[in-house]
Amino acid sequence: MNILIVEDEPNYADTLEMFVDELGYQTIGIAEEGQKALKFFRSKQPDLVLLDINIEGEMSGIDLARIFQAERPTPVIFITSYDDKDTFNKAKETVPSAYLIKPFDPVQLERSMELATLRAYTTSHEEDVFEDNRHVVLAKDFFFVKERNKLVKLMITDILWVSVEDKYCILHTENKKFVIRQSLKELADKLNPQEFVQTHRSHIVNIKKVEDIDLSQFTIAINGEEVPLGKSYKDNLIHRLQTL
Template identity: 65%
Template sequence: MNVLIVEDEPNYSDTLEMFIDELGYQVIGVAQEGRTALNLFKTSKPDIVLMDINLNGEMTGIDVAKEFQSIQPTPIIFITSFDDKETFEKAKETAPHAYLIKPFDPETLERSIELALQRAHTEDTKVFDEESNVVLAKNSFFVKERNRLIKVDIDDVFWVEVEDKYSILHVADKKYVLRQSLKDVAEKLDPSVFVQTHRSHIVNASKIEDIDLHLFVVRINGNEIPLGKSYKDVLIKRLQML
């Protein structure tokens, strides 16, 4: 998950970078004033922003947050040394996903990030309830793995297979176990890219290396994926053939 830090105190921005690294997330930029923050936001498109309210320069963190939200709604966690009501009321106008008072510990930051993502990508449902441990953002899954939320770009998915009541998401040399049925996962994938090859497998067609019509397997990343006879003709028709 990509995090943008907007903080004008170098010592504190270094601390935030260390916290983010310990949580397993990626810092994609650090800005000390508003204009630099806007440029980074436009070019890096972060998943979440940690924003100091009192910044050097002509723009406050609240001003910058308003600009961010007008460009692309993004979870923002405000950070400030001031806990006065006036500052809080001004910050509320930008609908932040959390509001932290300095100093705070990594655990508090981690909980705030998880809650921010929950609020950003869900409405009435809980992210970590007994029915689900995955949230689908616009072009990615957020998979909970222990105490981390791992962003998985859908384009990076090689294939999905079902095992008992779980679906297994295969990405390069890693896999994630989702408490979702194959049907539920399929409904969230682009049908112009993903195709079902077997009653228990869905593959990313752009990742197919070859198709063995004798053994009825599809090879992806050196792995053999079963190709059911009833799915073969549909797959062949959908591929661009020469």
């Protein structure tokens, strides 16, 4: 998370920078007056602003917060020595994420920062603009197969055949094999029955990839390899094929 610090007291500015660093965040700029703060804000686009109210120059921290929210709504935490109600009410108009009084409590500041970013970047950005889409399968012509920490795209049309070993299904393609922990029945439910057919108790083939069927040897040739054809599956396969 990138943090902009706007503070004209050097000791407080240094303390805040060290605090941000200890939390594992990045300080993208320290500004003691409004114009410099605006320059950092527009060029660095911080995720969060730690903002003093009484700063050098013509603009106050409250003025800056108004500009920030008008240009690019960003979480702002005021850290100020002003604890009067009038200043608080003016600051409240900018809808800050928190209003902390100096000297600030590090634990309170840390929690305020976490809650500010949670509200700003989780609630608003995770709004689902599609209604009731949880049960809609995305793009049914391919799978994403998990390989370690990656999801690898596999076009269904690239599957030559599927075989079973123990509790795993092996998806054979021309150049690669994908191993998934899933039953043959579970996988079959996700395949198009007009293109995939079971030829053995442990095999499913992509009929479009079949090169020939040896009825005497009970084998199916795919990509130069032989896939078994079970006797109990042969009649169903032949019945469903278009033959001349």
